[in-house]
Amino acid sequence: MEFTPENKKKVSEILKRYPEGKVGRQAALLPLLRLAQEQFGFVSEEVMTYVASILDIPPAQIYGVATFYTLFNKKPVGKYHLQVCTNLSCCMEGAEETLSHLEKRLCIRSGETTPDGKFTLSEVECLAACGSGPVIQVNEEYHEDLKTTENVDRLLERLK
Ligand code: FES
Numbered sequence: 001m002e003f004t005p006e007n008k009k010k011v012s013e014i015l016k017r018y019p020e021g022k023v024g025r026q027a028a029l030l031p032l033l034r035l036a037q038e039q040f041g042f043v044s045e046e047v048m049t050y051v052a053s054i055l056d057i058p059p060a061q062i063y064g065v066a067t068f069y070t071l072f073n074k075k076p077v078g079k080y081h082l083q084v085c086t087n088l089s090c091c092m093e094g095a096e097e098t099l100s101h102l103e104k105r106l107c108i109r110s111g112e113t114t115p116d117g118k119f120t121l122s123e124v125e126c127l128a129a130c131g132s133g134p135v136i137q138v139n140e141e142y143h144e145d146l147k148t149t150e151n152v153d154r155l156l157e158r159l160k
Contacts, residue, residue, distance in 0.1 A: 043074060098146050105152070109121070
């Protein structure tokens with residue numbers, strides 16, 4: 001397992017942005033994990049160990065960070081990763097209905113991927129767009145105000 005030559009250049013650029021030494025290496029951890037997820041699709045234990053070896057820090061430190069942030073996938077996800085915020089503000093706007101509607105439409109439960117590998121559904125904590133809930137993050141993109149099942153259906157149609 002290795003970064004592509006192009007991503008190795010990006011790694012060098014990222015490392016140059018931070019001071020040398022332990023503190024700088026820790027600061028580079030998040031952008032390196034993002035880059036790893038971009039290339040490998042998800043952050044497996046093997047990926048964590050690889051990133052730890054680049055940063056010369058214990059793999060357990062990478063594991064702690066990767067499992068804390070929902071933006072890092074610990075297992076393979078579908079082509080579209082639908083992350084539904086069910087935190088307080090979104091819940092008050094109907095996020096639980098949004099989530100259960102998606103479960104019905106996709107015939108999967110939160111945490112699962114459709115058999116064709118197209119959709120993964122996840123329930124996540126606050127996505128920091130609380131004023132316009134319910135909010136769904138689809139891969140890197142935010143979709144807001146998904147209050148009605150019609151809006152959710154329209155989103156699914158666009159992704160099909
Ligand atoms: S509560 Fe949903 S984005 Fe903050």
